Amino acid sequence: MIDFEHVTKIYKRSDTPALEDIDFHVDDGEFVFLVGHSGAGKSTLLKLILREELPTEGRVMVDGKDVARLRRGKVPFLRRQMGIIFQDFRLIPTMTVYENVAFAMHVTNIGKKDIKERVNYMLELVHLEDKAKVYPEFLSGGEQQRVAVARALAHSPRLVIADEPTGNIDPEMSLEMMELLERVSEMGITVLVVTHEHELVRRFNRRTITLKQGRIISDVPASFGEEVHA
Amino acid sequence: MKISTFGFLTRRGVRNLGKHWAMTIACIASLSVCMTLNIFASLIEVNVDSMVSYLGSQNEMVVYVDPEADDATIQSVGNALSGTAGVSRVQYMSKEDVLNQYKGYMSDYAALLNEFENDNPFKANYRVSLSDLNQMETISKQFENISGVYSVTAPIEMTKTFVEIQQAVTKVGRGVVLVLMAVSIITVGTTIRLSVFARRREIEIMKYVGATNALVTLPFVIEGLTMGLLSGILTAAATIGGYAYIVQLSPTLGGLWQMLMGTALVPLENVWPTILTYSLASGALVGGLGSMFSIRKHLNV
Secondary structure, eight states: OEEEEEEEEOOTTOSSOSEEEEEEEEOTTOEEEEEOOTTSSHHHHHHHHTTSSOOSEEEEEETTEEGGGSOGGGHHHHHTTEEEEOTTOOOOTTSOHHHHHHHHHHTTTOOHHHHHHHHHHHHHHTTOGGGTTOOGGGSOHHHHHHHHHHHHHHTOOSEEEEESTTTTSOHHHHHHHHHHHHHHHHTTOEEEEEEOOHHHHHHHTOEEEEEETTEEEEEEOOOGGGOOOO | OOHHHHHHHHHHHHHHHHHTHHHHHHHHHHHHHHHHHHHHHHHHHHHHHHHHHHHHHTOOEEEEEOTTOOHHHHHHHHHHHHTSTTEEEEEEEOHHHHHHHHHHHTGGGHHHHHGGGTSOOOOOEEEEEESOGGGHHHHHHHHHTSTTEEEEEOOHHHHHHHHHHHHHHHHHHHHHHHHHHHHHHHHHHHHHHHHHHHTHHHHHHHHHTTOOHHHHHHHHHHHHHHHHHHHHHHHHHHHHHHHHHHHHHGGGOOHHHHHHHTTTSOOHHHHHHHHHHHHHHHHHHHHHHHHHHHHHTTOOO
16 A cells, blocks of 8 residues: 655755665555654654655556656546544534534535435544534544545545544543554455554554654554454 | 535525624624725716816807808818817807897997998807817817918917816826725625634634535625625715705806806716616626625635
């Protein structure tokens, strides 16, 4: 699903690379943690996948497509295969929960009837069916993050990217969030979770790529035999 | 784009007006004020132009007919004058008419003028008004060549002064309108840009979920267009209402106003369709295009 082939990224007006010689592959349906301290290059890596930035060297492939060679007009279609969950939720404040989830589907030209069925299903999945008409400001952090998850999954993406999804929610909710993402992965959707919470990574025992100062310093495969969270 | 998607985005654009009511009011207010100023500046220009034209049209040419000319020649001179391009009005004054006119002016000297009854020294003439005062010099020369014309008196210098005043008023008026228009575009552009900037996060989210630039832009353009049309309605109401009041008030204003504008004031029915069209069209254009251009730099996500 994701292929980084010797990717280096150097920003303009910077001498040091944000990422250097990054080389890894993520299979379809795989669940991967991407860890590292602040400034390790995690955000840059995500921006390359989202084609918000282009690599200085090397090649980034998403679903078999070289993202650097995609025309600007094709980028939205690449992103429609992805669901993105942000640490700060990024819900549209002027839309209700229902509308926030439906929005991603509207922009992908899905019919009204299908949107209604799908949004209701997603809200049930994240246990927010009774909050459909509520605006984000009246939800707790955990609830807002669940709306963000519902929105990310609503249009049936092939890849879910979660950028510090537990950063703004309490530990109990964090666990619940990670379990939800695991269930997503079990549906055959590729999940990439960026986090710096080592405790969560340890509990969930999934493949873990560690970045430090723009380089991959370890890529540890999952060891399901030692799973501890169940 | 599916009709349901278009409908969703259009509804969103209209609904956003209420959601961001403070920005909506700021945009509508600045756009309405700018357009109102523009329209009033244009109305002043049009009316000053009309006033100068009116005063200028009072400057008639007098074409004297040869004293020896018979009735047929007088008639043919009249036909030649009326048939000349650029002539708007021709009025014949016989020798007797001229004498009677002078009697009116100089009633204190009635006895003296009575002497002229038997030997009228005045010449029959035609009073000629032109539609374009610029042509007075050329046309007066043409008249001199008409058979049966004795002489032509034309206030060429005075007319030139009126034409110059008129041209200066037009230039200044247009300059003021252009400056106001530029100020309007900058003011409204800044207000719309502020409104879009406040919602850059929303645009970013739309881009992350895979919205194309057209889909992101549409609600903002609908929003801008609606604000523009609302501003247009307010502007039209304010300016047409204001001008109607001035037109209604005009006959009650005496003195200099009556002398200058009494006849020259452009009637309301001549200007309101233009005001309405201009208000709605420029409101929609500035609102729609302003939103479209303001959003552009936020689309590079």
